[in-house]
Amino acid sequence: DIVMTQSPLSLPVTPGEPASISCRSSQSLLRSNGYNYLAWYLQKPGQSPQLLIYLGSKRASGVPDRFSGSGSGTDFTLKIGRVEAEDVGVYYCMQALQTATFGQGTRLEIK
Amino acid sequence: EVQLGESGGGLVQPGGSLRLSCAASGFTFSTYWMHWVRQVPGKGLVWVSRISSDGSTTGYADSVRGRFTISRDNAKNTVFLQMNSLRAEDTAVYFCARDAGDYTPDFWGQGTLVTVSS
Numbered sequence: 001d002i003v004m005t006q007s008p009l010s011l012p013v014t015p016g017e018p019a020s021i022s023c024r025s026s027q028s029l030l031r032s033n034g035y036n037y038l039a040w041y042l043q044k045p046g047q048s049p050q051l052l053i054y055l056g057s058k059r060a061s062g063v064p065d066r067f068s069g070s071g072s073g074t075d076f077t078l079k080i081g082r083v084e085a086e087d088v089g090v091y092y093c094m095q096a097l098q099t100a101t102f103g104q105g106t107r108l109e110i111k
Numbered sequence: 112e113v114q115l116g117e118s119g120g121g122l123v124q125p126g127g128s129l130r131l132s133c134a135a136s137g138f139t140f141s142t143y144w145m146h147w148v149r150q151v152p153g154k155g156l157v158w159v160s161r162i163s164s165d166g167s168t169t170g171y172a173d174s175v176r177g178r179f180t181i182s183r184d185n186a187k188n189t190v191f192l193q194m195n196s197l198r199a200e201d202t203a204v205y206f207c208a209r210d211a212g213d214y215t216p217d218f219w220g221q222g223t224l225v226t227v228s229s
Binding site: 001035037039041043047048049050051054055060092094096097099100101102103104105 | 146148155156157158161170172173206211213214215216217218219220221222
């Protein structure tokens with residue numbers, strides 16, 4: 001299985017400040033079609049996960065443009081341009097190249 | 112509006128069986144792959160299984176292969192997860208999710224809790 005490793009696991013952020021989460025995979029997620037099979041999810045407290053980013057950098061429908069995904073191969077980053085209170089929750093990366101596996105999750109909290 | 116509603120969870124003894132259902136609405140169900148993903152309360156997400164739009168192709172996590180069976184009824188817009196030989200480590204909230212088209216779940220249901228305990 002492809003192992004996904006996120007950092008940090010806890011991320012305290014001041015509202016209005018940027019935030020960044022890293023995700024590394026144990027093997028390349030880049031397919032021959034040029035897409036990286038990497039997605040980002042946010043699970044808000046008490047809710048089911050919601051898709052933020054798919055294919056490495058494509059924003060899902062309705063996702064604010066302060067969220068962006070970047071990276072290729074084995075190293076990926078989710079950036080939040082300016083954190084808002086509603087962004088609190090646990091962020092997961094997930095690889096979809098093979099049998100899906102998730103990172104451990106990064107808990108974002110407001111300072 | 113896309114809606115997914117899981118049901119069928121509950122308390123079952125080790126070695127027992129449960130059948131989860133996920134009713135879908137708000138989209139053309141028969142054209143989408145579907146997934147099951149589970150989460151131990153307070154822990155991370157673990158992918159369980161997926162099924163193709165016509166039901167002909169399925170996939171399973173190693174931890175459930177041979178014990179769980181995914182299926183679907185496109186006439187009833189429902190996907191199922193038959194869980195046999197349940198173990199304590201299968202205790203989790205089970206989510207069904209629609210596939211966005213790149214083996215990536217996009218819309219998720221609210222989940223149903225399965226507790227395996229004597």
